[in-house]
Amino acid sequence: MNVAEPDYRYHTLVVTVENKSGVLARVAGLFARRGFNIESLAVAPTDDDRFSRLTIVVDLESAPLDQVVKQLDKLVNVVEIRELHPGSAVERELMIVTVEAEPDRRDELVEQLDRAGGKVLSVGADRMMLSLVGPPKRIDEFENLLRPFGIVELQRTGRVALAVLDEDA
Amino acid sequence: MTTTPMDGGQALIRALENEGVDLLFGLPGGAILPVYDPLIDSSIRHVLVRHEQGAGHMASGYAHATGRPGVLMVTSGPGATNAVTALCDAHLDSVPMVCITGQVPVGAIGTDAFQECDTTGITMSVTKHNFLVTEAQDIPRVVKEAFHIATTGRPGPVLVDIPKDIVDPGNPASAMEWSDDIEMDLPGYNPDTGVDKADIAAAADLIRSAERPVLYVGGGILKARAAEALRQLAELTGIHVVTTLMARGAFPDSHDLCLGMPGMHGNFTAVTAMQEADLLVALGARFDDRVTGRLDGFAPDARIVHVDIDSAELGKVRRADVAIRGDCRVAIEALVAELQADGLGDADRVAWRSRVSGWQERFPLVYEAWVPGQALKPQYVIERLRDLSPDDTIVASGVGQHQMWASQYWNFDHPYTWINSGGLGTMGYAIPAAIGAKAGMPDRMVWAIDGDGCFQMTAQELVTATVEGFPIKVALLNNSYLGMVRQWQEMFYDERYSEVFLSKDVPDYKMWAQSMGCEAMRVDDPDEIDAAITKANEIDDRPVVIDFRVMAEEKVYPMVPSGATNSDLVVPPLQADQPR
Known part of the structure; x- marks a missing residue:
């Protein structure tokens, strides 16, 4: 996946929705029929089991942010939309990845992993499974770093985000 | 709180019943069958349609005419899919409707059961909202929510899908306890209707300083019951009003400030006044492409005030100042209170008013005179219909040339007298919509103005009209063609007519209408028009169909060609030499 550079083309929307069947289809259907592009999407329950939270990264080349937010807001099951400007959000993403790791290259790999702050999840005969949590840009960089080793399988969650805390609050 | 099992x-x-429903348009089938049994004991009158699309358009016509939500009830699978066109139509025209659909039992959902379809999935994008109810206990709450959503904010159709087992008394899953204390649970729905004072x-201020202002009025005025307020605003400020296809009747056509319909087939003055304006005050209008023409050339000098209850319409098409x-x-x-309190400003609009009246003098709606040997002039038929029918007649129309002529040549002096399919452009809308309007307003005369292509799509509902006792009248402007497509092929495809000719002789509309219990006439001669209309207007115990044989060559003018700007409006040949 070609993840966004942190420029103004991509905005993150944190959308609280009612935890009801079909709600994800409503959101996805809205994006599809209005021609809005989703760069990434993460969905999970919140601490209140009546609601789920979607973190949607929207490609603003496809539509103005204002329209995306207003159309989303018209969905009856959408309870709240928080728009996180690039720079005002804490964003995290999880990647798990299996890479080629012949015994003679493992030290090198683990050194890179330690430097990035990742973890070894599993070790096989000639492969290792690693995980890394971080801002999407760091995940991108680490993914590029791993490529020369040979990526066997890779899975990213898409980003989740919350607003930066206000120092005065 | 007492409950009743x-x-x-x-x-x-x-x-x-609790929602005040007096009429239900529908057609039973397997999955919805259990609901039809308690209906026998209800105060609600059910109108048995001949096709579910008809039920949907009837509900729409009822809602347009009465302002109350139209309700339809159909079965699962094909019953639901047949209603989809009507739902989409209502969605685009913001018509408050509630559609109850039967569904296969909860346990059978997802198994490709008989007459199963994913109704909520299919209708998600053509409704304002929809529900799949899986517990009998939830039915009262969901129905209340459905009517609330359909009728508040920007109105629209709401669908409630009801699996058979939760309504079937033979199934334990249908047991529930009724309580009159029904609380809605809609945490994400807040149809706020207040306005911001600073915006007003x-x-x-923009109105005070504008020298060439136009009030651009859309269907939202009718939905908001704002016709009287609009009249106050127009008369207070002396600003001209254009009424879009969805807003015909929202401001009286006979009023001095009314310029009529703008858009692709709008009259010259309405189109040109908008185009030359320095301020457009858009009220419940959505800058539809049929109004704006090519967007980058639309009203280039106009600042925009845009009022809409749906914030997503603000700035969607044209940026508002x-x-x-x-x-x-x-x-x-x-706005009226603000202008009364702080004055109307002193912008000089004398020159503008004289330009507008000049356009009105030079470019009235015209058509060429009838010549012996020709078929009837469709515009003339509508003019006679207009002049021979009561002032408050409700007119429903199909989609195409006849729709545009009806909008142009009728004189709409009252709100809620014009019912048509504006957004979706649904052929066949007229007859069922007219039936719905008549059902809701039984004391009013209701004319459907229809084309022969449209008529053949939903004519079977005239059986419903006869059997259920809704004496509507149908003026069939029969030119044997899909007339609007024929017009485009003549003007833009070198007169290469592809699949637009229907038939001169088949069907025999008079016999067909008679077979459906209607009084039927055929008119070929201009001298017979008045007598036929007068006779039709005297009949009130059954539907009437008049087959008016009109000219196929007649075109709708003026016209903004597709892709052109409104400045390139094509006027009828009779006015081609007039200075603009």
Whole structure:
């Protein structure tokens, strides 16, 4: 996946929705029929089991942010939309990845992993499974770093985000 | 709080009664069958249609005419899919409707059961909202929520899908306890209708300083019951009004300030006044492509005040200088109060008024005179219909040339007298919509103005009209063609007519209408028009169909060609030499 550079083309929307069947289809259907592009999407329950939270990264080349937010807001099951400007959000993403790791290259790999702050999840005969949590840009960089080793399988969650805390609050 | 045990089917009917439903348009089938049993004991009158699309358009016509939500009830699978066109139509024209659909039992959902379809999935994008109810106990709450959503904010159709087991008294899943204390649970739905005072003040300032202002009025005025407020605003400020296809009747055509319909087939003055304006005050209008023409050339010098209850319409198509989210009536009344309190300004509009009246003199709606040997002039038929029918006649129309002529040549002096399919452009809308209007307003005369292509799509509902006792009248402008497509092929495809000729002789509309229980006439001669209309207007115990044989060559003018700007409006040949 070609993840966004942190420029103004991509905005993150944190959308609280009612935890009801079909709600994800409503959101996805809205994006599809209005021609809005989703760069990434993460969905999970919140601490209140009546609601789920979607973190949607929207490609603003496809539509103005204002329209995306207003159309989303018209969905009856959408309870709240928080728009996180690039720079005002804490964003995290999880990647798990299996890479080629012949015994003679493992030290090198683990050194890179330690430097990035990742973890070894599993070790096989000639492969290792690693995980890394971080801002999407760091995940991108680490993914590029791993490529020369040979990526066997890779899975990213898409980003989740919350607003930066206000120092005065 | 006392509760009463009942089954889900009884609860559904009771919930509809609680919402004040007096009429239900529908057609039973397997999955919805259990609900039709308690209906027998209900105060609600059911109108048995001949096709579910008809039920949907009837509900729409009823809602347009009465302002109350139209309700239809159909079965699962094909019953639901047949209603989809009508739902989409209502969605695009913001018509408040509630559609109850039967569904296969909860346990059978997802198994490709007989007459199963994913109704909520299919209708997700053509409804304002929809529900799949899986517990009988939830039925009263969901029905209440459905009517609330359909009728508040920007109105629209809401669908409630009801699996058979929760309404079938033979199934334990249908047991529920009715309570009159029904609380809605809609945490994400807040149809706020208030307006921001600062926005109103900013809009008033733009109005005060505008030298060439136009009130651009859309269907939202009618939805907001704001016709009277609009009249106050127009008369207070002396600003001209254009009424879009969805807003015909919202401002009286006979009023001095009314310029009529703008858009692709709008009259020259309405189109040109918008195009030359320095301020457009858009009230419940959505800058539809049929109004704006090519967008980058639309009203290039105009600043925009845009009032809409749906904030997503603000800035969707054209950036507004002042965007006001709110109910049109509330906003207009606030604007009137603001202008009365702080003055109307002193902008000089003398030159503008004289330009407007000059356009009106040079470019009235015209058509070439009838010549012996020709078939009837469709415009003349509509003029006679207009002049021979009561002032408050409700007119429903199909889609195509006849729709545009009806909008142009009728004189709409009252709100809620014009019912048509504007957004979706649904052929066949006229007859069922007219039936719905007549059902809701039985004391009013209702004419459907239809084309022969449209007529053949939904004519079977005339059986419904006869059997159920809705004496509507149908003026069939029969030119043997799909006339609007024929017009485009003549003008833009070198007169290469592809699949637009229907038939001169088949069907025999008079015999067909008679077979459906209607009084039927055929008119070929201009001298017979008045007598036929007069006779039709005297009949009130059955539907009437008049087959008017009209000219196929007649075109709708003026016309903004597709892709052109409104400045390139094509006027009828009779006016081609007039200086603009």
